[in-house]
Amino acid sequence: MLGGAQPWAGARRGTAIDDNDSSAERTAQSPPNTPTPPSATGSVDRTGFQALRSVLRIRPFRRLWLVLGAASFGDWLGLLATSIFASSQVTGDTAKGLAFGAVIAVRLLPAMLLGPVAGVLADRFDRRLTMVICDLLRFVLFASIPLAALLDVGGGLVVGWAAIATFLIEAITLIWIPAKEAAVPNLIPRSRLEMANQLTLITTYGLTPVLAAVSIAVLDRSIRAASGGPPPGWADPTQLALYFNSLTRLATALVVFFGIREISGRSGRRESIQKAEQSVLRQFVDGWRFIGKTPLVRGLVLGIFGAFAGGGVVIGTANFFTKSLAAGDAAFYLLFGSIFLGLSLGIGLGPMIVREMSRRRWFGVSIVLASASVLMLAGSIHLSMAILGAVLVGAGAGMAFLSGTTLLGGEIADEVRGRVFAVVQTGTRLVLILAISVSSLLVGVGGSRQLRIADLGISVSSTRLLLLVAGAAGILTGIKAFRQMDDKPGVPVLSDLWGSIRGRPLFPAEPFASTGAFVVFEGGEGAGKSTQVSRLAEALRRQHHEVVVTREPGATGIGEQIRGLVLGRTTGPDALAPRAEALLYAADRAHHVATVVRPALARGAVVVSDRYVDSSLAYQGAGRTLPVEEVSWLSSWATGGLKPDLVVLLDIEPRTGLARVDARGGDPDRLEGESIDFHDRVRYAFLDLAAADPKRYLVLDASRPADDLAAAVAERVTGMLADQDATGHPEPANPPDVSTRPVLSEAELRAETKLHTRADLSVATEVATEAVAEPERPGRAGQERAGGAAGGVELERRP
Numbered sequence: 001m002l003g004g005a006q007p008w009a010g011a012r013r014g015t016a017i018d019d020n021d022s023s024a025e026r027t028a029q030s031p032p033n034t035p036t037p038p039s040a041t042g043s044v045d046r047t048g049f050q051a052l053r054s055v056l057r058i059r060p061f062r063r064l065w066l067v068l069g070a071a072s073f074g075d076w077l078g079l080l081a082t083s084i085f086a087s088s089q090v091t092g093d094t095a096k097g098l099a100f101g102a103v104i105a106v107r108l109l110p111a112m113l114l115g116p117v118a119g120v121l122a123d124r125f126d127r128r129l130t131m132v133i134c135d136l137l138r139f140v141l142f143a144s145i146p147l148a149a150l151l152d153v154g155g156g157l158v159v160g161w162a163a164i165a166t167f168l169i170e171a172i173t174l175i176w177i178p179a180k181e182a183a184v185p186n187l188i189p190r191s192r193l194e195m196a197n198q199l200t201l202i203t204t205y206g207l208t209p210v211l212a213a214v215s216i217a218v219l220d221r222s223i224r225a226a227s228g229g230p231p232p233g234w235a236d237p238t239q240l241a242l243y244f245n246s247l248t249r250l251a252t253a254l255v256v257f258f259g260i261r262e263i264s265g266r267s268g269r270r271e272s273i274q275k276a277e278q279s280v281l282r283q284f285v286d287g288w289r290f291i292g293k294t295p296l297v298r299g300l301v302l303g304i305f306g307a308f309a310g311g312g313v314v315i316g317t318a319n320f321f322t323k324s325l326a327a328g329d330a331a332f333y334l335l336f337g338s339i340f341l342g343l344s345l346g347i348g349l350g351p352m353i354v355r356e357m358s359r360r361r362w363f364g365v366s367i368v369l370a371s372a373s374v375l376m377l378a379g380s381i382h383l384s385m386a387i388l389g390a391v392l393v394g395a396g397a398g399m400a401f402l403s404g405t406t407l408l409g410g411e412i413a414d415e416v417r418g419r420v421f422a423v424v425q426t427g428t429r430l431v432l433i434l435a436i437s438v439s440s441l442l443v444g445v446g447g448s449r450q451l452r453i454a455d456l457g458i459s460v461s462s463t464r465l466l467l468l469v470a471g472a473a474g475i476l477t478g479i480k481a482f483r484q485m486d487d488k489p490g491v492p493v494l495s496d497l498w499g500s501i502r503g504r505p506l507f508p509a510e511p512f513a514s515t516g517a518f519v520v521f522e523g524g525e526g527a528g529k530s531t532q533v534s535r536l537a538e539a540l541r542r543q544h545h546e547v548v549v550t551r552e553p554g555a556t557g558i559g560e561q562i563r564g565l566v567l568g569r570t571t572g573p574d575a576l577a578p579r580a581e582a583l584l585y586a587a588d589r590a591h592h593v594a595t596v597v598r599p600a601l602a603r604g605a606v607v608v609s610d611r612y613v614d615s616s617l618a619y620q621g622a623g624r625t626l627p628v629e630e631v632s633w634l635s636s637w638a639t640g641g642l643k644p645d646l647v648v649l650l651d652i653e654p655r656t657g658l659a660r661v662d663a664r665g666g667d668p669d670r671l672e673g674e675s676i677d678f679h680d681r682v683r684y685a686f687l688d689l690a691a692a693d694p695k696r697y698l699v700l701d702a703s704r705p706a707d708d709l710a711a712a713v714a715e716r717v718t719g720m721l722a723d724q725d726a727t728g729h730p731e732p733a734n735p736p737d738v739s740t741r742p743v744l745s746e747a748e749l750r751a752e753t754k755l756h757t758r759a760d761l762s763v764a765t766e767v768a769t770e771a772v773a774e775p776e777r778p779g780r781a782g783q784e785r786a787g788g789a790a791g792g793v794e795l796e797r798r799p
């Protein structure tokens with residue numbers, strides 16, 4: 001609502017920086033169409049404090065932040081002063097409420113009337129001059145309100161002028177905001193945008209409103225104490241607040257004019273001439289069209305509107321709601337305050353909590369959080385629950401606002417940014433006032449009346465019903481926004497969130513077109529994997545499939561050397577540490593997938609592998625008791641997220657399997673020599689993995705005769721291949737949107753190259769279920785096979 005309230009986003013050009021800044025801080029223009037790293041914040045190795053310092057080191061930004069902070073403080077003082085002023089002119093609760101409402105209406109009216117043109121003006125003129133002229137006008141107008149009161153022209157005229165001046169100030173603010181929003185991203189490298197937004201939002205919504213409320217209260221008390229009664233007209237705290245507000249605007253104008261010349265300029269002369277030829281209306285329509293035809297921007301704008309609507313409904317119903325909890329007026333202020341508290345918590349702590357989570361996903365999740373909290377409010381039976389709900393509504397809305405505006409700025413080109421932000425600005429105000437007024441009207445009409453549901457003896461107050469509907473609608477909006485702009489399709493959101501909180505976000509599978517099929521055999525020692533691998537390969541070749549038989553570890557030259565390291569029986573100080581063992585298996589796997597498995601799949605071959613990722617989860621995770629999610633993350637990183645189409649798990653009692661290995665002869669390797677307990681843990685880990693994803697697994701009792709097993713495997717695999725043929729041509733795995741890329745400093749570019757390898761996580765599970773459902777056909781639709789080619793690479797079994 002206030003002048004300094006909006007964050008900014010999206011730096012496109014290099015930025016002016018402090019003289020003592022190192023060259024690594026300079027922004028680099030990156031080529032288009034290179035992949036976006038999982039987080040656009042670029043603050044991978046940065047602590048929050050370092051990031052804050054690096055943002056504040058940018059001199060123009062630092063100046064602007066300081067002066068905007070002061071201006072925001074002044075604006076809050078002004079807002080409080082005008083509303084107190086207005087309600088002090090009348091008596092009676094209803095009239096006071098009306099007067100307060102009228103102030104809000106006067107503040108919001110310009111948005112409805114002028115919003116459409118504001119952004120166009122911001123894009124049309126030099127942004128620095130626009131900001132300076134707007135602030136000079138606001139300086140004069142703010143000062144005119146208390147000055148008019150000194151003129152002794154009568155209460156009516158004073159109130160009338162206050163209303164007109166407020167209207168004008170708001171109208172000017174509407175032009176000032178888009179100018180600032182559109183200009184300031186050019187001051188900050190995109191990688192630091194989020195921190196910059198955070199800082200501004202916290203200053204505007206967290207620090208300054210509280211400071212303003214406290215200041216006005218302290219001022220009031222001290223003046224009363226000093227003058228020993230009601231203060232003289234000129235020293236009235238509300239009047240002083242307005243003078244102060246006026247002066248902060250003068251300060252902003254001066255600082256922007258003399259101290260932040262970098263804001264000047266727009267998107268080039270040629271464009272400005274072209275644009276001048278377009279009509280104002282035309283440009284506004286263009287702004288809307290841009291939003292309408294850009295799905296991501298549309299999703300962001302709708303999501304931000306949704307978050308504000310939710311907040312509006314909570315504010316609009318709060319009064320009646322506290323009544324339904326049989327709580328008093330104080331409870332209303334408590335709820336109101338809780339939303340603001342939540343807002344600053346969400347904005348301040350949110351990024352630290354979700355860390356490297358994709359901002360697009362975070363946006364959707366935040367909206368769902370805010371809406372689910374509205375539902376929680378609807379169901380609150382105690383004030384404490386309602387307060388928690390309100391804090392969470394605020395936190396969700398704050399995080400959606402922060403991630404939404406940061407993303408928005410990054411997605412929108414410089415030349416339309418002003419218009420789009422104006423639409424957002426106008427829209428949020430409209431949505432907020434509509435949500436507040438419609439919901440308060442609705443619950444006002446419904447009152448605390450109870451709706452009886454079909455004589456079932458259940459009654460629901462209309463307030464709660466409204467909150468319920470708003471919450472449900474919000475959740476749907478959030479899910480829709482999430483789907484529309486998900487940049488990690490296929491990565492489970494909760495594991496991703498959990499992984500991100502713990503500093504290990506998950507990545508989508510590497511996009512790659514596979515026309516083949518990937519079958520993996522897993523199981524304990526002596527389960528009969530090698531036997532069944534050869535049997536399946538023979539069967540498939542008889543059906544004229546190209547088959548590549550392979551194994552882990554040791555399918556490649558490098559793999560053979562790694563195999564020697566992991567399976568050699570070394571003891572004492574040379575014994576392999578569990579983490580080293582896990583890394584070696586992962587290294588073997590990375591090379592194996594890159595050089596054998598992926599090329600074969602891309603050719604259309606059926607790849608049959610003796611062991612894969614699950615072996616690491618079972619042996620290094622459950623067996624060596626390394627944290628399973630970490631081992632899983634490591635493997636998914638190594639494989640770029642490549643998952644098998646089918647895992648055949650040959651389940652065997654470890655003693656039976658080891659006896660078979662003994663009978664086969666030869667020296668037991670390091671792992672075969674482990675205890676029975678170890679092998680038991682491995683066995684149950686395999687079964688758990690199968691239980692967690694039954695569609696992908698065929699679990700067989702490996703004590704059955706080899707022929708039976710071979711028949712069961714062949715039947716399943718043949719069916720799977722037939723299904724794939726029937727469903728037609730392949731689609732490449734859904735690649736992430738790589739159309740935009742943040743501008744990064746050289747240091748960040750170096751850090752970012754580390755992030756390029758992406759992997760999906762095959763989530764390990766702790767569910768211990770022995771009974772594994774008979775799986776359905778594996779669900780990898782849309783695959784095509786190059787049938788007919790026989791032969792393929794057969795890798796030797798180990799000697």
Ligand SMILES: Nc1ncnc2c1ncn2[C@@H]1O[C@H](COP(=O)(O)OP(=O)(O)O)[C@@H](O)[C@H]1O
Pocket residue numbers: 523524525526527528529530531532660661663664702703704705706707709
């Ligand atoms: N279903 C089965 N029943 C009995 N013995 C089997 C069966 N499958 C394989 N074997 C034998 O068990 C031993 C281990 O089999 P192998 O296929 O090498 O297992 P893995 O590769 O799982 O270690 C071999 O001697 C093999 O002949």
Ligand SMILES: Cc1cn([C@H]2C[C@H](O)[C@@H](COP(=O)(O)OP(=O)(O)O)O2)c(=O)[nH]c1=O
Pocket residue numbers: 524525526529530552553567585610611612613615616617619620669671672798
């Ligand atoms: C692939 C893989 C294997 N292993 C172990 C399991 C086996 O004991 C050993 C390699 O097995 P291998 O000698 O091929 O035996 P098997 O005939 O039982 O398949 O490596 C792991 O511990 N982690 C892994 O990721």
